[in-house]
Amino acid sequence: MSIDKAIGALGQVLGGRLTTSAAERDSHAANETHFPPAPPDAVAYPETAAEVSAILGICSAHGCPVTARGAGSALEGHHLPIRGGISLDMSRMDRLLQVNAEDMDAVVQPGLTREALNQELRATGLFFPVDPGANATLGGMAATRASGTTAVRYGTMRDNVLALEAVLADGRIIRTGSRARKSSAGYDLTRLLIGSEGTLAVITELTLRLHGQPEAVSAATCRFPDAEAAVGTVIATIQMGLPMARIELVDEVMVKGFNLFHGSALPEAPHLFVEFHGSPAGVAEQAESFGTLAREYGAEGFAWADRPEDRTALWAMRHKAHYATGALEPGKRTLATDVCVPISALAEALRTAQADSRDLGLTAPIVGHVGDGNFHCGVRVDPADTAEMDRAAEFTARLARTALALGGTVTGEHGVGLGKIKFMEAEHGPALWAMRALKDALDPGNILNPGKMLPPA
Amino acid sequence: MSIDKAIGALGQVLGGRLTTSAAERDSHAANETHFPPAPPDAVAYPETAAEVSAILGICSAHGCPVTARGAGSALEGHHLPIRGGISLDMSRMDRLLQVNAEDMDAVVQPGLTREALNQELRATGLFFPVDPGANATLGGMAATRASGTTAVRYGTMRDNVLALEAVLADGRIIRTGSRARKSSAGYDLTRLLIGSEGTLAVITELTLRLHGQPEAVSAATCRFPDAEAAVGTVIATIQMGLPMARIELVDEVMVKGFNLFHGSALPEAPHLFVEFHGSPAGVAEQAESFGTLAREYGAEGFAWADRPEDRTALWAMRHKAHYATGALEPGKRTLATDVCVPISALAEALRTAQADSRDLGLTAPIVGHVGDGNFHCGVRVDPADTAEMDRAAEFTARLARTALALGGTVTGEHGVGLGKIKFMEAEHGPALWAMRALKDALDPGNILNPGKMLPPA
Incomplete structure (x- = not known):
């Protein structure tokens, strides 16, 4: 493995769109929540799928980690290059490529944000409903299987992505799905990549399902x-x-x-x-x-x-x-939790979470997409206060156990990233073996977002 | 590989629920369409996931093919044991295990049929909407990513399965998904298994999303x-x-x-x-x-x-x-086609299909789930008439090319099975490599429904 050699080769391909400047590395090291900064060795700004392919080919050859990044609004540190290597910044691939009004779909690049898309769609009578709150990129939203306030009606990214173009670890460019509304032709690679958090492939194009603006x-x-x-x-x-x-x-x-x-x-x-x-x-x-x-x-x-x-x-x-959570105990950071349970268990899950936060002396306001059984406790923490961080960790562990005991999941929409890895074994048991087998099959060198989602075997 | 040794060992586990009788082998060799009969060496009737696990463990050890079977209503020969081995008949695992009315979900065994489920749900005010026409089993419907007349409103099996229990090729029992309405916790194994046609795992339990009976x-x-x-x-x-x-x-x-x-x-x-x-x-x-x-x-x-x-x-x-298609040219068989295109291309696809069938002198009535852009031409053929079979093959090839050229898929809901293998390369291109890699990762011995879905590399 040689990150330096990879950076040298990448410079040949990208010129000024590969940078090792301290300012760029720092800005790609940060996150919205409590994870410590994790700078990449270099930041790459691809403009085409062919460039992404070239980058992954080089990084595969040199065993250099590649962590794709959209808007950086992830709440579980997904985009942090914790093993160094390349931060693959998709922000220059931000075009709306096609609107097919009759079919109610659109083809976009992954760096386009959901608000920019809806701005461009305004005159068509159509809109893209998935709304995680942050003005995330559509590629990032697909990678984390995002949802938000409107999922109860319009579904999540799982339901609203028809097709993808993506680049595999070896540089191979694939297309999954099609503009047809449904298909039974083979394994559902589209759904496999949605929610894979950049660990199986880098998304370079999305075909999205649009909806009519309500009258x-x-x-x-x-x-x-x-x-x-x-x-x-x-x-x-x-x-x-x-x-x-x-x-x-x-x-x-x-x-x-x-x-x-x-x-x-x-x-x-x-x-x-x-x-x-x-x-x-x-x-x-x-x-x-x-x-x-x-x-x-x-x-x-x-x-x-x-x-x-x-x-x-x-x-x-x-x-x-x-x-607004930040206004409750100014100066602290927010540890965002994200469980989702069957709706019949929601009242019990909420009651337990509130009791746990009181019990542990934590400030943890709750907001929830309750039509889906999904809610967030935003735990206020001072990362320098190890006792408080321990109590927060105890809180999230209890919350995860509560959700799983009630038939739910440890993350409804934020994803696993760094924060939820420790609960993957409890949630998936033997199915984790299958996830690791898929990761090994598609990214044998473990260059794509290494250290995320899957706990060490 | 030794099918005989596998059958010997399976007999120890299943007793009279493993049979090599000619009558049973014949009844498991048949299909609804034009594929030639393909008898298994033995038929197994498991009653629990643990038994399915034992069966797959034995078959893995002996390299013995295992082809799961629901109602046998598949239209592309999915359930035909073309390489012999075991026909895994799931019909005894046909219980409704749980109805969670408040959460609008139900837990079922894979051999339960959709009509039997809806019969049992009648008093609850809930129903399961996916309706492929045939009274298929729910396990078979999941395995083929079935849909049908109501998909335009309620979605396909992809949208209406919350969670699965399944047995991998090595006998490992896994659970995918949960009763929560959504999750971002790891790879979407549920969607990977839906539509995998028994080539990656055998489904032993499904958690289904129910809907309120309309007023x-x-x-x-x-x-x-x-x-x-x-x-x-x-x-x-x-x-x-x-x-x-x-x-x-x-x-x-x-x-x-x-x-x-x-x-x-x-x-x-x-x-x-x-x-x-x-x-x-x-x-x-x-x-x-x-x-x-x-x-x-x-x-x-x-x-x-x-x-x-x-x-x-x-x-x-x-x-x-x-x-009813059978009434048009009595004595022949029906070759069922199943393309799906973006709805803006539907009129052109239909026009082309009708012109092609006229041109080739074939009787091919059309029915379509046109809200999804999905339609079927039921080509009447005499399997003994090689010239007619060649013309039918030319028709399906033209239809597939038409669908792909219009941005669609060669199968909207029937699946690949035997009939659509020849179009997988054209539809998926480099993505087929990823599908093969997934198959190799989860079923390295290729015992699960071998010879289906993926063309030889």
Whole structure:
């Protein structure tokens, strides 16, 4: 293995688009959460799949690690080059290549962000619904199997990617899937690469499924006496088949964070933030049904956001939860958790998480995509305070055990990265052997994002 | 490799549930379409995952082929033991293990059929929507990534399986996925096994996503001056966001088959068969919108089926298309094709297929899940007539080329089996290398359904 030799060879291919400058290495060493900085040896900025292929061919030959990076908004350190080597920065491959309005699909490069895509789609009457909050790149979202507030209605990246172009570790460029809506032709490589966190291949193009912009949209917030009542409302809503576009839980601690961060004055009680999409009559009917149902569970303080600017403000508040969490104990970092459980177990999981954080003396506001049974506790930590870090680790371990005991998963949407590796054995058991076999088959030299996702055998 | 030694050892484990009788071997040698009979050396009837594990362990040790079999309704010969060995008949593992009504999921054994499941679910208000026509087993449907008439609304097996238990070639029992609605924890082994046609593992349990039985249902048929007009209606319907539960094309040749088989007297013109699910008001609104739209494309002869028995009759007709095809040239077999294209290319694909079948002097009625861009030509052939078989092979090759040239796939839902192997290279190119690498990693001895899906390297 020789990283230096790889860098020399890569310089021949990329010229000025390969850099070893300290500033670039530092900016590619950082992350949004609590992981220590991990600088690459060099940063590469490919512009084409052929260049990515050349880079991986060289890195394979020299055993040089390659860690692909989108917007750097990952919450589990996925993009940190912890073993050095190359940070493969996909930000220059950010074009919208094709919109096929009749088929409701689009072909994009991986460095395009979801907001930029939706901006470009605005005039078409179509949009891309997957919404993880951060303005992530579409390649990064596919690599982490991202979802977010709208998954309850429109699905996750798993459901909204039709096809991929990707480069394997040996430099081979493959195409998976097609623009057809479904296929039974062979192994589902598209789904295998979605959520593979850059450990099996580097995504260089995505064909995305688009959806029609809803004719009418209405959003609202309301508060509940306790989280159980909010969750009861969610379960009832889903069981009666109301096609909620968004249904988000915000607990009383998170509301306090919102108030501090945004200067708002919401009562510090559990809230649901909801949105309805459909025809004007349909949305009105949904909103009415939801209101009736929520009131049965004790909801009050309904605030409706029918104007676009009010909805934008509402969802901006929700999307800035990660930053608003920072207002709760300024100066600390946030350790983001991300379990997902069957919805019947959601109230118990939330109750257990809240009890655990109190018990361990931690500040851990909760926000959740509760229609999917997915929620996040943002644990505030001082990475220099080892006792607090230990308590936070105990909290996340308890939360993982709770989720698994209730039939759930340790990560609903953030992915494994560095943070969840320690729970992979508990979640997957013997299936981990199969995952390792797939990794060995496609990346025998372990050059693609090494040290992530799979624990050492 | 010693099949005899494997059979000896299997007899010790299974007793009378392993048989080498000629009658059983013959009944496991047959298929619904044109493939020649292929008897196994023995038939095994496992009753537990532990038994499947023991069987695969023994077969691995002796290099004995194992071909899993559900209802035997596959249309591409998937379940034919073309290299002999064991036909692993899953029909005794046919129990519904769990219904979690609050979470809208169910846990089933792979030998349970979709109709039996829905029968058992009747009182719960829930149903399993994936509907390939045949009363297939749920394990077989997962293995072939089946879909059918309702995929346009409810998705395919890819979308409706939450978790699996499966046995790998070496006998290792793994669990993939969980009852949580989504997860980002590692490689998507569930989706890798769905559609893998028994070549990577044998499915021994499935956790399925259920849906609420619609409050109101309405169905209708109407006819069009030509297939273009029908397809234009479909595209417009989808673009306006009408949540069609079913939208099926039946061409004039197929209508003739229906009339012969069912004694009906439908005008021999292209028809759409449609169904709407929702609230009573919603269904009425959808039906009205669809009717208006279809009439703009020249639809006439609307026949509404609002009573359950009328709908049952309507869909029984559609579901028996494979058998009704047999009425067109009695005594022949049907070679079922199954391409899927982007919906904007559907009219061209249909036109080309019809011209090709005329050109080649073949009778090939068309039915299609046209909301997904998926259609089937059922080519009538006499397997003993080599000239006709050659013309049929030319037809399927042309159809495959047409689908791929239009950005589609050679199989939307039937799978590869034996029939589509010859098109895998054209569809996947370099990605076929990755598929072979995955197969080698998980089944290095090539004992699982050998000779299917992947062409020789």
